[in-house]
Amino acid sequence: MTAFVALAACSRAGGGEAAAPAQDKGPAAEIRLGYFPNVTHAAALIGVDKGLFAKELGGTKLTPQTFNAGPEAVNALLGESLDATFIGSGPAINAFAKSKGEAVRLVAGATSGGAQLVVKPEIASAADLRGKVITAPQLGNTQDVSLKKWLSDQKLGVGAGADQVNVTNTENAQSLDLFKKGDIQGAWAPEPWSSRLVLDAGAKVLLDEKTLWDGGKFPTTVLLVRAEFLAEHPQTVEALIRGHLAATDLALADKSEAKQVVNNALKALTGKSLGEPVLDRAFDNIELTLDPQAGTFPRLAEDAVTAGVAKEAADVAGLADFTLLNKVLTAAGKPPVDSAGLDKK
Structure with missing residues (x-):
């Protein structure tokens, strides 16, 4: 059964009636997290390597998985073999559109530029x-x-x-x-x-x-979560976002350490570290931020049509849920991010 057929089957009960919405089941036993071996995924690399996600997740097991590009991660999300992933804005929109707005939610940004x-x-x-x-x-x-x-x-x-x-x-x-x-x-x-x-x-x-x-400013990397996982395990997603914030804060406070951690992670994942000039240039070209630049997403959806990748612009209304993100940011004394209407259907 394809992910989309499975999705449709899961979204309907007998008689064509919608199934009951997912209920909060408390912290998850495990969260399967995707990310890429790219500098644009620096927060993910740091969060995994420094144990910042694991620290916040507590008793929830973190199972990291790496991907080479967004469409692979989308297939894993829609196939329910992945719970959350750092991913590009384009595939995030595509996953939302293909699942008719049901399967995924944008919960945070990660990187602008790069x-x-x-x-x-x-x-x-x-x-x-x-x-x-x-x-x-x-x-x-x-x-x-x-x-x-x-x-x-x-x-x-x-x-x-x-x-x-x-x-x-x-x-x-x-x-x-x-x-x-x-x-x-x-x-x-x-x-x-x-x-x-x-x-x-x-x-x-x-x-x-x-x-x-x-x-x-444009969103190169964002954090996307399966909608069902978000509904059933909001505490786990909140913990993941706290770890994400800790990784980002570390990188902003100590760029030298961040570069070293990222380079060590890249070597472990790809077998090769980056030369110092390459690492410096790459970091200079990115901005790590939990703000996903929500206001850019309607244009990004239109760009996919112009590019010939999509037949029509995806309706991105309802893609975002920044409830947990803004809760985490507020608790940390940081300003909330603007949803730019992306959270409203």
């Missing part, structure tokens, strides 16, 4: 991308949508023709190797991969995605 279009040095403008091969991590992921939306704005078609841009989807590590070999000419990549392409492979920045957003 994505760039980097290219071969001889490429000087958007027009020079014609006939070139440019990669994004996975079809429908946040960078894939951003790249295709921007190409559309530049009046550049996506395809294999001489006047088109050949967009391929390749894991970040493979894109680095392909760029070095000359098999691709650029990538729209998250940190640390954009920095690795620039400093380790001689790429240059053609576009920093920050320049496309007011104030340079």
Whole structure:
């Protein structure tokens, strides 16, 4: 049974009537948490490695799982083999839309910024991308949508023709190797991969995605939770958010320690640590924040249509539930985040 069929089956009782809403069952025995081995997932890397999630979760077992891109994590969420995940904004919207607003809730932000279009040095403008091969991590992921939306704005078609841009989807590590070999000419990549392409492979920045957003702020990474898990175990989700805040506060208070923790985690997960210049550049390009920039999500949903990834803009009303986030922030003496109406259906 597919996740979507299963979802439909679970959402209805006999006679076509809606099943009773999930009830609070207290702290969960286990929470399965997804995240990526990217600098844009620094809070997750720190929270896991320093035991900050585990400390807040208490008796709830933390089972971390890593993914290479958002669509993989979405499949795990919708298949109910994952309870929560740090993920890009694009796949978060996609998961909400595919489940008809039922399966997932956005409960916090994690990272703003940290994505760039980097290219071969001889490429000087958007027009020079014609006939070139440019990669994004996975079809429908946040960078894939951003790249295709921007190409559309530049009046550049996506395809294999001489006047088109050949967009391929390749894991970040493979894109680095392909760029070095000359098999691709650029990538729209998250940190640390954009920095690795620039400093380790001689790429240059053609576009920093920050320049496309007011104030340079856009949600690169957010925290998404299964709606059923949130309803049944709000105490566990609140504890997860407290751990997330502790990880973020650590990174903001001691950047040097944060870099070391993230680099050690990346080495453990990928087998290779980052050089200091790459790590420094990557951290300089991101902002760690629990504010998911809710006001950007309607535009992000529209961008997926422009990019050709979605047929129609997803209705994102009801995607967010910041009740627990704002409770945690208030308790810590921090200002609440604005839902920008994203919590209302």
